[in-house]
Every structure is written in C-alpha cells, then in structure tokens.
Amino acid sequence: MVLADLGNQISSALANMSNSTIINEETIDTLLKEVGNALSRADVSLKLIIQMRKNIKEQLKLDAMAAGLNKRRIIKKVVFDELIKLLDPGVAPWKPTKGKSNIIMFVGLQGAGKTTSVTKLASFYKRKGWATAMVCADTFRAGAFDQLKHNATKAKIPFYGSDTDRDPVAVAKKGVDIFKKDGAEIIIVDTSGRHKQEEELFKEMKEIETVVKPDNVIFVMDSSIGQAAFDQATAFKNSVSVGSVIITKMDGNSKGGGAISAVAATKSPIIFIGTGEHIPDLDLFDASSFVSKLLGMGDVKGMMNM
Amino acid sequence: FMKYFQTLTGSRTIDNNDLEPILQKLKSHLTSKNVALDIAEKLVDSVGQSLQGKKLSTFQGVNSVVKQAMEEAVTRILTPKKTIDILRDVQAVRGTRPYTIVFSGVNGVGKSTNLAKICYWLTAHGYKVMMAACDTFRSGAIEQLKTHAERLNVEVFERGYGKDAASIAGEAIDYARATNHDVVLIDTTGRMQNNEPLMRALSKLVNQNTIDLVLFVGEALVGNDGVDQLVKFDKSLSLLADSTQTKVRTIDGIILTKFDTIDDKVGAAISMVYSTGHPIIFLGTGQNYTDLKRMNVKVVVKSLLN
Numbered sequence A: 001m002v003l004a005d006l007g008n009q010i011s012s013a014l015a016n017m018s019n020s021t022i023i024n025e026e027t028i029d030t031l032l033k034e035v036g037n038a039l040s041r042a043d044v045s046l047k048l049i050i051q052m053r054k055n056i057k058e059q060l061k062l063d064a065m066a067a068g069l070n071k072r073r074i075i076k077k078v079v080f081d082e083l084i085k086l087l088d089p090g091v092a093p094w095k096p097t098k099g100k101s102n103i104i105m106f107v108g109l110q111g112a113g114k115t116t117s118v119t120k121l122a123s124f125y126k127r128k129g130w131a132t133a134m135v136c137a138d139t140f141r142a143g144a145f146d147q148l149k150h151n152a153t154k155a156k157i158p159f160y161g162s163d164t165d166r167d168p169v170a171v172a173k174k175g176v177d178i179f180k181k182d183g184a185e186i187i188i189v190d191t192s193g194r195h196k197q198e199e200e201l202f203k204e205m206k207e208i209e210t211v212v213k214p215d216n217v218i219f220v221m222d223s224s225i226g227q228a229a230f231d232q233a234t235a236f237k238n239s240v241s242v243g244s245v246i247i248t249k250m251d252g253n254s255k256g257g258g259a260i261s262a263v264a265a266t267k268s269p270i271i272f273i274g275t276g277e278h279i280p281d282l283d284l285f286d287a288s289s290f291v292s293k294l295l296g297m298g299d300v301k302g303m304m305n306m
Numbered sequence B: 001f002m003k004y005f006q007t008l009t010g011s012r013t014i015d016n017n018d019l020e021p022i023l024q025k026l027k028s029h030l031t032s033k034n035v036a037l038d039i040a041e042k043l044v045d046s047v048g049q050s051l052q053g054k055k056l057s058t059f060q061g062v063n064s065v066v067k068q069a070m071e072e073a074v075t076r077i078l079t080p081k082k083t084i085d086i087l088r089d090v091q092a093v094r095g096t097r098p099y100t101i102v103f104s105g106v107n108g109v110g111k112s113t114n115l116a117k118i119c120y121w122l123t124a125h126g127y128k129v130m131m132a133a134c135d136t137f138r139s140g141a142i143e144q145l146k147t148h149a150e151r152l153n154v155e156v157f158e159r160g161y162g163k164d165a166a167s168i169a170g171e172a173i174d175y176a177r178a179t180n181h182d183v184v185l186i187d188t189t190g191r192m193q194n195n196e197p198l199m200r201a202l203s204k205l206v207n208q209n210t211i212d213l214v215l216f217v218g219e220a221l222v223g224n225d226g227v228d229q230l231v232k233f234d235k236s237l238s239l240l241a242d243s244t245q246t247k248v249r250t251i252d253g254i255i256l257t258k259f260d261t262i263d264d265k266v267g268a269a270i271s272m273v274y275s276t277g278h279p280i281i282f283l284g285t286g287q288n289y290t291d292l293k294r295m296n297v298k299v300v301v302k303s304l305l306n
C-alpha cells in the first residue's frame, strides 16, 4: 500500500519546516504548497486540497494569538488534524444486528471491484459465524452471473441469480425474499456498474434500493481513480443512501487519494480495503490507526515532545 | 500614461514575473482536469521556457500567449506521430495468416468489453474474427467472452480456467490459421503493473507468439497512477524479449475507456500519451458495441483548456 508515501512526503515537508529558522507567512505557504502537492500526487480532489489549505491557514491565524506556544508544534498539529478530518467523517461504521436479516447493497462505477468485494465481504462474515448469502442483481454485464456463481462456489456461500431474467429489480427482490425466508443473517446484493451520466441506470439503482430495503449501502471505489472521484461519489450518495465505502485494488501502486475524496463526498467511513484478487484479500480499515500509520507514530510523538 | 499603455499591450519581452503566476494557475487547472501532477508540471515548465524572452506583439496579453502555447503543446502531444491503421494492417496479411491483437491492462479497465467492440467493428468490415479466452484466472471471464461471441456470432477459442495463457494464445492462433480466420483478438487477465510475476507472464504471452498489435487498455478515470501503469506495461514487455531481437517490444497503442464517465476531466489522455508517446487509437465511450470512437484531438484539447 502506497498511501504511506503520502505520509512520508507530508512528514518531510514538515521536517523541512523545522529546519528553516524563521517561521513566517512565507514558510507556511511553502509548507502548504508541499502538502498540497503531496495530496495532489495522491489524487485527492483539488477542491478538497484548496479547502484544507484554507482551513489550516485560518486555524493558524487563530492559534498565532496564543502566546508562548511553540509555533512549529501548532502547525504540525493543525496539519495532522486536517488530514484526519479528511479520512474520518466522524460517523460510526454500520454494524449488522444478530438474529435478523441484514441486507447490504453494493453500488459503484463500472469495474470498480464490486462483485469481487461482495464475495470477500460475504466470506468475511461467514468466517465470523454469520449465516451469509449473495444475490446477483447485475443482469446487464456479460458473464456477471457466472462470475458471482463461481465465486460463491469457491467461498461455499449460497447464491441467487438468474441467467434468463433480465430485470435486475425483480431478481434482487426475489433473491432477498428467498434468503430472508431461509433465515440468512447477512444478504449481500451485487448490482451492475454505473455512472452519474446515465440517468436511467441511476433510476434503476434507486428502484433496486426501494425493493430490497438495504440496511447498508456500500459504495465501492477503485483506489486509482483521479479527479472524477468526488463528483461520481457525490452523485451516488445523492441517489441512494450510501453508508460505507470500500476502496479496492490497494495492492497496486496508486496512492489512494480517491479514497479521501470518496469519504468527503459520501460522508461515510471506509470500512474495508481490497488488497488483491483473492477472497481473503480484504483488510479492515480504521481511520485513526490508519492516519497514525500514515504519518508514522514517531512523528506524532516527536511532535508532542517539541 | 505611456507606461500603463505598455504593460497592457506594448511590444515588450515576457519576463518571469509575468509568467510565473499564470503558469501556476494553469498547472492547477490542468490538475483539476485530471492531468497527473508530474505531467502538468513538465508541460507548464516547457511552455514557460518556450516563452521566456519572447516578444509580445501589440494587443497581446501574456495570458492569451500562454494559453495559445499550451494549446499548441497539448495538440502536438495528442496528435499521433505514427498512425496505426488496423484495417489496412489486417488487409495486408489477409489470406496468409491471421492478424493478432492482444488486449492488456490493469484490473477492470474494460479490456474484454472493448475487445468485443473491436470484434464488432472488424466484423462489420467483413473480416472473419475469432476471440481467444486467455484470461484463465478471473471468475466468469470465459463466460463473459462467450456471451459477447454469441451475440456477435463469432467463435471463441478456450481451454478453460487455470491454464497457461501464453500457450493457449499460441494454440488459438494456430487454430485461427487452420480455420481461415482473418483476426484473433486475445483477451488477457487484468494485472497490477507492480506485480512482477504477472507482468512476466504477459511478456511471455506476447513474446512467445507472433503478435501484431499490443494494445494497452486504460481508463479515463485513472489519476496519477495512469502514467505508472503505462510506463510499467511498456517496459515489462521487453522483460523476456530474446537478446537477438532487434526491435524491443513495447505497447503499440492505447484504448482509453470509460470516456463517458469523466465529463470534461480529460487529463488522463494527456498523461498517458505524454509519458510514452504511444497513440490513443480508440476511446471507449459506453458499454455497447458501437461505443468505440476515434479521438477528436481538437475537442479533447478544448475540454482540457476550458
């Protein structure tokens, strides 16, 4: 995972600042520019970067009043806090309830990794002892039914889908009803990939949401996504009630800034990251431990001792 | 008064102080359009250098001079140095052997779907086309290809899952020759550019067989990672090239997919072409067979700079 690079770049920008003797408007601007570049290289939305730089500057103005406090320490803390704010929407992640059917619906752009992550998540809950099932409501993509069916067989998880019924709403409803009756505790519904420019497909997604009544909608996003992330994620959020985010393909070389944009757009926490193509390649995500890792614990401690 | 008049329009030389803020703004603009940061920096630097010390003609502002220079630069980048005419090349070998095309790229970008679109296009031009199912890894990949083949009424050569892709490609080409196919379209497994064993396997597939055209399929959604993807795919094709080979194997051209999902954030096109010089042969603009377009350089440049 390369998000750590971002942490390194930011840490070194902060270190450079410590070495320069005077701290004035100019040093702060240089620092903010370097932090901004690091975030930009990681694909964080430019809007967010500008906002963050503004926030930091305002914070610093306020804190500058506090007499006797070490300026460098304050600057570091403000930068760290703003970073944490970007990754942590301050909402507790949704948790399934025992003894009922919890319905989870997956949505996202084409090829983001929904179908793969559906199986990974189902398998995660199965390992934890939940009665789990999967429904394929992607009746559009060629081979989608077979893809989830193969995965279901591999993971030994019950599965519903149809290779003749072309109506995703009907298939979703039927599958969910069947597994509810069976007493499944976790029912995960996979849907087709779509994007905001296709109104019809967004309407279809809402219809599926209406009939399956999900307890949680998970937005899946590819970690390599660039500046389009924010607008696309916002459109999904505005259309269905997204409650969580999964970021996929973190085993690649991308710095995952799209993740930050998705959190900002959906105001939903990242719950898992995908780290490979195999079923166990799913890691739990915790924003605060992630950020401290990102910035290196040493730095946080060092900051406190200054 | 004269002095004021001069700064507004006069024929004076451009100096750094005029240029710097405009270039910085332009860099941010390019980044917001999803050009990778490093590429945006290089572009802006080269435009800045080309204008250094140049005389402004009467009634010309620095702003418009910079914009024009940038427009020329990106137009030059996007205009292919060598054109790849697939129809001509297919025609040239027709009757002697099948023309072979490999579709490569990272996971989920649209390799298989755009292979099917190319199949539709070649079939419409009267060629006898065959698909080779060399993604023997991802669940449902073979069924996906079979579904397209059935709809397009062409043959698929497949040997099931888990087999060596390079040898299946070889068998497929032999089969195509024996059955008088004009073209073989070879689907491959998606792989991350930093996954060395998988990159080696791709190199083997390409170098062990007679491949006429290696296409890199990338998505317009990709951010800074797009450059790394393309550069690494380009390089790794020569990993297993035999030392007696006179020509180093590289990617021949790019298909840039999901162009319908990005509005005016067209920067990935620039990043990809700039970093390797390979031409964009087609844009993928949707999920239907006809959603395969030639890139209109003017339109792309306009979206980029507006």
Ligand SMILES: Nc1nc2c(ncn2[C@@H]2O[C@H](COP(=O)(O)OP(=O)(O)OP(=O)(O)O)[C@@H](O)[C@H]2O)c(=O)[nH]1
Binding pocket: A108, A109, A110, A111, A112, A113, A114, A115, A116, A117, A138, A141, A144, A191, A192, A193, A194, A248, A249, A250, A251, A252, A273, A274, A275, A276, A277, A281, B107, B108, B138, B190, B192
């Ligand atoms: N390396 C890697 N590949 C992944 C990961 N998650 C998914 N993939 C791959 O990404 C590709 C697309 O995944 P899918 O699960 O089919 O994506 P999807 O969102 O269901 O796609 P559509 O249904 O077509 O919209 C496949 O090749 C997956 O194997 C991951 O965490 N790491």
Ligand SMILES: Nc1nc2c(ncn2[C@@H]2O[C@H](COP(=O)(O)OP(=O)(O)OP(=O)(O)O)[C@@H](O)[C@H]2O)c(=O)[nH]1
Binding pocket: A110, A111, A141, A193, A195, B105, B106, B107, B108, B109, B110, B111, B112, B113, B114, B135, B138, B141, B188, B189, B190, B191, B257, B258, B259, B260, B261, B283, B284, B285, B286, B287, B291
């Ligand atoms: N909107 C849009 N979607 C596309 C385009 N090209 C492909 N897709 C969709 O992207 C998703 C992934 O496409 P695939 O062709 O399966 O991608 P792939 O690269 O073969 O994926 P793997 O084999 O799993 O690595 C599918 O849902 C396609 O319908 C395009 O140009 N525009």
Ligand SMILES: [Mg+2]
Binding pocket: A114, A115, A116, A138, A141, A144, A190, A191, A192, A193
């Ligand atoms: Mg899917």
Ligand SMILES: [Mg+2]
Binding pocket: B111, B112, B113, B135, B141, B187, B188, B189, B190
């Ligand atoms: Mg494929």
